[in-house]
Amino acid sequence: MxxxxxxxxxxxxxxxxxxxxxxxxxxxxxxxxxxxxxxxxSIGLNVLVGYTGQLAFANAAMFGIGAxxxxxxxxxxxxxxxxxxxxxxxxxxxxxxxxxxxxLRLKGLYLAVSTLAFAQxxxxxxxxxxxxxxxxxxxxxxxxxxxxLPFSKEIGLYYLSLLFxxxxxxxxxxxxxxxFGRAFVAVRDSEIAAQSLGVDLLRYKALAFGISGFYAxxxxxxxxxxxxxxxxxxxxxxxxxxxxxxxxxGGLGSIVGSILxxxxxxxxxxxLRAVKGVQEIAFGAILVGFVLFxxxxxxxxxxxxxxxxxxxxxxxxxxxxxxxTLVTPAEKSEVRS
Amino acid sequence: MTAPLLSVRxxxxxxxxVKVLDGIDLDVKSGEIRGxxxxxxxxxxxxxxxxxxxxxxxxxxxLLDGVSIVGRKPSDIARLGLGRTxxxxxxxxxxxxxxxxxTGLHHRTSSGxxxxxxxxxxxxxxxxxxxxxxxxxxxxxxxxxxxDRPGSALSxxxxxxxxxxxxxxxxxxxxxxDEPAVGLSLNRLAEFDLLLRRIRDEKGVTLILIEHVIRLxxxxxxxxxxxxxxxxxxxxxxxxxxxxxxxxxxxxxxxLRARHPAS
Numbered sequence: 001m002x003x004x005x006x007x008x009x010x011x012x013x014x015x016x017x018x019x020x021x022x023x024x025x026x027x028x029x030x031x032x033x034x035x036x037x038x039x040x041x042s043i044g045l046n047v048l049v050g051y052t053g054q055l056a057f058a059n060a061a062m063f064g065i066g067a068x069x070x071x072x073x074x075x076x077x078x079x080x081x082x083x084x085x086x087x088x089x090x091x092x093x094x095x096x097x098x099x100x101x102x103x104l105r106l107k108g109l110y111l112a113v114s115t116l117a118f119a120q121x122x123x124x125x126x127x128x129x130x131x132x133x134x135x136x137x138x139x140x141x142x143x144x145x146x147x148x149l150p151f152s153k154e155i156g157l158y159y160l161s162l163l164f165x166x167x168x169x170x171x172x173x174x175x176x177x178x179x180f181g182r183a184f185v186a187v188r189d190s191e192i193a194a195q196s197l198g199v200d201l202l203r204y205k206a207l208a209f210g211i212s213g214f215y216a217x218x219x220x221x222x223x224x225x226x227x228x229x230x231x232x233x234x235x236x237x238x239x240x241x242x243x244x245x246x247x248x249x250g251g252l253g254s255i256v257g258s259i260l261x262x263x264x265x266x267x268x269x270x271x272l273r274a275v276k277g278v279q280e281i282a283f284g285a286i287l288v289g290f291v292l293f294x295x296x297x298x299x300x301x302x303x304x305x306x307x308x309x310x311x312x313x314x315x316x317x318x319x320x321x322x323x324x325t326l327v328t329p330a331e332k333s334e335v336r337s
Numbered sequence: 338m339t340a341p342l343l344s345v346r347x348x349x350x351x352x353x354x355v356k357v358l359d360g361i362d363l364d365v366k367s368g369e370i371r372g373x374x375x376x377x378x379x380x381x382x383x384x385x386x387x388x389x390x391x392x393x394x395x396x397x398x399x400l401l402d403g404v405s406i407v408g409r410k411p412s413d414i415a416r417l418g419l420g421r422t423x424x425x426x427x428x429x430x431x432x433x434x435x436x437x438x439x440t441g442l443h444h445r446t447s448s449g450x451x452x453x454x455x456x457x458x459x460x461x462x463x464x465x466x467x468x469x470x471x472x473x474x475x476x477x478x479x480x481x482x483x484x485d486r487p488g489s490a491l492s493x494x495x496x497x498x499x500x501x502x503x504x505x506x507x508x509x510x511x512x513x514x515d516e517p518a519v520g521l522s523l524n525r526l527a528e529f530d531l532l533l534r535r536i537r538d539e540k541g542v543t544l545i546l547i548e549h550v551i552r553l554x555x556x557x558x559x560x561x562x563x564x565x566x567x568x569x570x571x572x573x574x575x576x577x578x579x580x581x582x583x584x585x586x587x588x589x590x591x592x593l594r595a596r597h598p599a600s
Contacts, residue, residue: 179464180450185431189431189488193423199443
């Protein structure tokens with residue numbers, strides 16, 4: 001087993017993550033918790049965009065729906081967090097499945113635009129349906145308690161998030177290695193070939209949307225508890241761009257890449273928080289840089305450079321030469337003979 | 338006479354007023370290798386798209402093993418035993434060759450999402466069996482050495498052969514091959530004859546072959562159907578078709594002279 005093999009690196013990351021509450025102050029713990037939540041978002045989005053190839057922009061909206069449902073069920077109906085949180089995930093999943101229905105007919109930019117419209121509609125609802133959502137000002141959620149466990153709210157929520165990250169990481173990793181992952185990639189790489197092999201396009205697109213909705217819903221519930229506050233601007237277009245950047249930087253079509261990308265982007269944003277205006281510039285530069293020079297993302301880079309790093313199946317081939325250049329001149333001349 | 342395995346009955350398709358297929362009939366017996374030839378624009382690929390469910394016909398019926406498949410989803414038709422390959426390479430480029438073949442077994446595996454997520458014992462067994470079957474399929478086409486190559490790192494000709502194997506692995510009854518010899522070098526073309534016959538004889542698969550390499554069609558096909566401008570202008574044994582005046586007029590004559598001056 002190589003020292004920098006995937007398993008060792010993941011194990012080391014887990015140990016560091018598990019020890020973090022004992023090593024850092026509340027502010028850094030908050031950042032670490034934010035990273036965990038973004039890891040969940042990125043994994044779900046990567047299944048949809050990186051694996052299944054659906055260029056959808058509704059993830060931030062589903063994140064918001066998870067957060068609003070969790071928050072509003074507590075505030076409006078007095079539900080306990082432990083009931084409101086799973087309900088938020090269920091509702092976000094249902095919304096994910098519902099918006100997959102037009103996705104069968106729409107591809108590429110058309111899908112992007114229609115899911116963008118859905119996201120704007122969701123944002124509008126958060127802002128203007130004041131009787132339910134409290135409008136632009138948002139609302140506070142009751143602090144959650146981990147009693148009878150001997151944890152403070154911060155540490156309890158951190159470990160709850162870590163638990164979800166570990167479990168949902170393993171489940172996603174298993175899923176993409178299975179016939180489901182192969183069906184997703186088949187839909188991404190060639191819809192026509194996928195269906196000629198018996199892969200039902202609607203079913204697998206819906207599944208991918210549902211999975212991303214579920215992950216976003218869980219993340220939303222945790223985020224509302226982390227902030228104790230829910231407001232529309234947390235779930236707007238910039239949020240969506242943030243998540244897209246994470247999967248591009250981490251590596252499209254890589255679950256581990258989702259972890260690395262989420263970590264990298266959150267750290268960069270925090271590091272630049274002090275310098276006003278630089279955040280956006282640096283952020284844009286990083287995105288352009290990755291798209292141009294590292295299309296496989298961090299995961300693709302690691303796979304290429306670290307011998308022990310076996311990125312399992314289905315990585316997008318960032319630097320794929322067109323097939324025609326692979327035909328030898330001799331073969332080319334015979335193509336039409 | 339036994340009932341045909343695949344039967345196309347009076348099928349018509351028009352695109353914007355142009356009749357691409359005009360009342361086509363086609364009966365293919367089990368175990369047959371059928372050639373489908375004709376000039377460009379004759380409607381050959383449209384015909385395959387009709388049979389595989391991608392373009393439902395505006396008129397007529399398609400029966401697979403006696404069951405009408407018109408109006409069904411392409412994925413359902415595939416499950417009923419109809420495989421096909423495409424004119425351009427449709428290999429899944431982000432997967433390895435072995436994974437491509439495993440995808441061909443998709444509809445014959447049954448693990449649910451939860452079983453896959455939790456990697457249950459039963460799911461592991463099914464994955465192992467899938468992998469083993471994919472290895473055997475690679476052996477059948479003599480490309481075992483390519484198992485772990487990414488799909489994007491193969492030559493065009495190799496991609497085509499892998500695609501055929503990927504279709505065959507799902508045990509289809511009928512496979513539609515759309516210009517499979519494009520991109521093959523001449524010496525590979527000779528092996529290709531053999532491969533098509535082995536597919537029929539060893540796998541018991543009925544083949545419908547669209548091809549412009551006339552020599553391949555004449556060598557390997559039991560019967561040949563000729564389309565021109567959306568109509569069937571001839572059908573019969575390769576010899577009959579070769580000497581048919583209408584076929585020579587519409588397609589072969591020019592082609593043979595232009596492409597095989599020596600023959």
